[in-house]
Amino acid sequence: MTDTTTPPRSAGPDTGPRSDSPGDSPSGAGSGGRPRPGGRLSRRLGTGATQGFLGVWALLAAVPLLWALVSAFKTNNELFASPWKLPATWHFDNFVRAWTKADIGEYFLNTVVVVVGALALTMLLGSMAAYVLARFRFPGNRVVYYAFVAGMTFPVFLALVPLFFVVKNLNLLSSYPGLILVYTAYALPFTVFFLTGFFRTLPTSVAEAAVIDGCSQEGVFFRIMLPMAKPGLVSVAIFNFLGMWNQYLLPLVLNSDQHKYLLSQGLAALAVQQGYANDWSALFAGLVIAALPVVALYLALAKKVQTGLSVGLLK
Amino acid sequence: MEHGKYRIITLFLAAPLTLYGVFVLSPFAQAFYISLTSWTGFTAAQPFVGLANYRRLASDPGFWKALEHNALLLVAVPLVTIALGLFFASTLNVGASAGTVKGVRGAGPYQKLFFLPHILPAVITAVLWQFLYNPQLGPINSALDAVGLGSLKATWLGDPAVALWSLAAIMVWTGVGFYVVLFSAAMQSIPRDIYEAADLDGSSRFQTMWRITLPLLRETVQVAWIYLGIAALDAFALFEVLLPDGGPDNSTNVVAQYLYQAAFQNGQFGYASAIGVVLCLLTLLMAAATFGLSRRETIEF
Numbered sequence: 001m002t003d004t005t006t007p008p009r010s011a012g013p014d015t016g017p018r019s020d021s022p023g024d025s026p027s028g029a030g031s032g033g034r035p036r037p038g039g040r041l042s043r044r045l046g047t048g049a050t051q052g053f054l055g056v057w058a059l060l061a062a063v064p065l066l067w068a069l070v071s072a073f074k075t076n077n078e079l080f081a082s083p084w085k086l087p088a089t090w091h092f093d094n095f096v097r098a099w100t101k102a103d104i105g106e107y108f109l110n111t112v113v114v115v116v117g118a119l120a121l122t123m124l125l126g127s128m129a130a131y132v133l134a135r136f137r138f139p140g141n142r143v144v145y146y147a148f149v150a151g152m153t154f155p156v157f158l159a160l161v162p163l164f165f166v167v168k169n170l171n172l173l174s175s176y177p178g179l180i181l182v183y184t185a186y187a188l189p190f191t192v193f194f195l196t197g198f199f200r201t202l203p204t205s206v207a208e209a210a211v212i213d214g215c216s217q218e219g220v221f222f223r224i225m226l227p228m229a230k231p232g233l234v235s236v237a238i239f240n241f242l243g244m245w246n247q248y249l250l251p252l253v254l255n256s257d258q259h260k261y262l263l264s265q266g267l268a269a270l271a272v273q274q275g276y277a278n279d280w281s282a283l284f285a286g287l288v289i290a291a292l293p294v295v296a297l298y299l300a301l302a303k304k305v306q307t308g309l310s311v312g313l314l315k
Numbered sequence: 316m317e318h319g320k321y322r323i324i325t326l327f328l329a330a331p332l333t334l335y336g337v338f339v340l341s342p343f344a345q346a347f348y349i350s351l352t353s354w355t356g357f358t359a360a361q362p363f364v365g366l367a368n369y370r371r372l373a374s375d376p377g378f379w380k381a382l383e384h385n386a387l388l389l390v391a392v393p394l395v396t397i398a399l400g401l402f403f404a405s406t407l408n409v410g411a412s413a414g415t416v417k418g419v420r421g422a423g424p425y426q427k428l429f430f431l432p433h434i435l436p437a438v439i440t441a442v443l444w445q446f447l448y449n450p451q452l453g454p455i456n457s458a459l460d461a462v463g464l465g466s467l468k469a470t471w472l473g474d475p476a477v478a479l480w481s482l483a484a485i486m487v488w489t490g491v492g493f494y495v496v497l498f499s500a501a502m503q504s505i506p507r508d509i510y511e512a513a514d515l516d517g518s519s520r521f522q523t524m525w526r527i528t529l530p531l532l533r534e535t536v537q538v539a540w541i542y543l544g545i546a547a548l549d550a551f552a553l554f555e556v557l558l559p560d561g562g563p564d565n566s567t568n569v570v571a572q573y574l575y576q577a578a579f580q581n582g583q584f585g586y587a588s589a590i591g592v593v594l595c596l597l598t599l600l601m602a603a604a605t606f607g608l609s610r611r612e613t614i615e616f
Binding site: 050053054057058060061062064065067068071079080083084125126128129131132136138144147148151153154155156157158159160161162163164165166167181182184185186188189192216217218221242245246248249252253263264265267268271280283287290291294295297298302305306309310 | 319326328330332337340346403407425426427431436457598
């Protein structure tokens with residue numbers, strides 16, 4: 001460990017067991033300068049307190065979600081009369097009503113089509129571009145790479161107005177292909193950036209041997225390099241899936257046809273409309289349905305989802 | 316690897332580059348030009364007005380108010396989220412009990428649970444909190460009543476003095492778990508013997524945090540700050556769903572909403588683009604400032 005900026009204090013292993021050096025500030029010396037008999041006890045109390053804080057935050061994280069889940073099974077009256085009580089009978093029909101009457105089913109399927117299409121296209125195009133940029137030297141390689149990287153630094157809001165007219169001029173407003181292409185285009189910068197780095201770390205010997213054996217370049221990519229890149233592909237696919245499933249701004253601007261609504265739009269609209277229709281329990285059932293794919297993915301692959309989302313910080 | 320090189324380069328780059336150029340690069344470039352026009356979207360011509368939109372922006376109280384809200388979020392949300400994230404991560408990973416440098420038991424389940432709010436779609440979070448915050452019927456106020464803290468009840472989203480902080484609290488609620496995981500991973504890579512030495516020296520938990528963990532995590536915290544800062548500047552979905560009209564007395568309108576209103580409600584596309592350009596510059600400035608302010612030599616270990 002080379003500590004360069006602050007003078008070494010009790011932190012370094014080389015300063016010995018006592019830290020009451022002349023440089024210690026009064027407060028520092030008082031609070032923990034040397035082991036005292038009472039230190040252990042106060043620390044144990046401190047441990048109890050931190051455990052308490054952990055417990056409080058655990059409740060804060062879990063209770064709203066559980067509350068929403070339980071509320072999805074209540075009647076409207078129960079929902080408002082006693083927000084903290086369990087339902088007298090568990091109303092699964094709320095989910096049926098949400099799916100059919102509140103159109104959550106329609107929104108759900110729209111979302112699946114757009115997200116699955118965009119995710120597949122993003123992974124295909126992103127890995128193709130990344131592979132070429134990582135593996136081949138050619139004039140313009142850096143220009144293309146940095147053009148993609150630049151896309152990560154600008155906020156989507158900057159592009160919002162022109163994007164609307166680009167999509168409009170292509171007659172792709174309120175259409176699946178329009179949303180799929182736009183989702184893909186905005187997922188490409190990070191996907192290309194991340195996978196380029198990933199492809200660079202993979203060994204080349206297998207691919208070179210395959211080329212010598214007469215395998216085509218496409219064959220090398222699809223049959224050798226893509227399978228080798230699987231861990232990287234999984235991380236970036238999870239990252240993109242969650243981002244796409246949660247997307248709200250792009251469909252709000254590009255997709256105004258109510259029959260093409262995605263879940264995020266549909267739920268936001270329902271939250272307003274249910275105020276008139278007065279069917280809040282169906283809205284809660286809708287929330288649960290909409291959250292189900294991401295929550296299920298998370299519960300099944302918690303570690304992978306956590307790393308998948310953390311790679312986003314590389315931006 | 317040279318055989319058929321240029322064919323595959325063309326083949327593999329053509330589609331991604333086209334898509335990227337049409338839907339990302341060209342809109343970004345156009346935005347700068349449109350911001351210099353008074354275009355309303357209905358005419359083919361885009362009347363050039365120079366910097367008029369920017370001048371108008373500089374003296375637009377609505378814009379400044381929105382910017383002020385973003386600035387408050389930009390300070391409060393990263394500060395609280397990172398502080399809580401560091402606190403919980405250090406509790407879970409280092410020195411949780413006297414004489415040991417291991418984390419508490421059950422660190423895994425805690426992390427897993429804390430992270431859960433982070434993966435929920437913003438719209439779901441927004442609708443859920445709309446209910447939680449409901450002043451008459453919502454569970455928060457009724458719980459406060461039940462435990463005798465009725466005086467703390469508030470019209471969480473209806474009171475101009477409270478609404479912005481109610482929204483900031485949701486942002487913290489969703490963010491903390493993510494940063495607990497992030498900081499935990501970084502803390503795991505700090506050698507144990509540093510903590511053992513600190514423990515032998517009788518370092519208090521706070522000292523260990525402040526003098527050892529934090530300096531060693533500087534880069535991770537920096538990245539976290541930038542990421543949260545971008546989230547604060549780009550805040551939209553939560554605000555638009557919960558308080559689409561900018562909240563009571565416009566007390567929660569943020570720049571992204573202001574841009575959206577200017578463009579898609581008022582048809583002022585030139586003006587909206589100018590807001591977009593300013594938002595973009597602010598984002599880049601914030602990232603540069605975060606790096607610049609906290610630049611120090613990296614500690615290697």
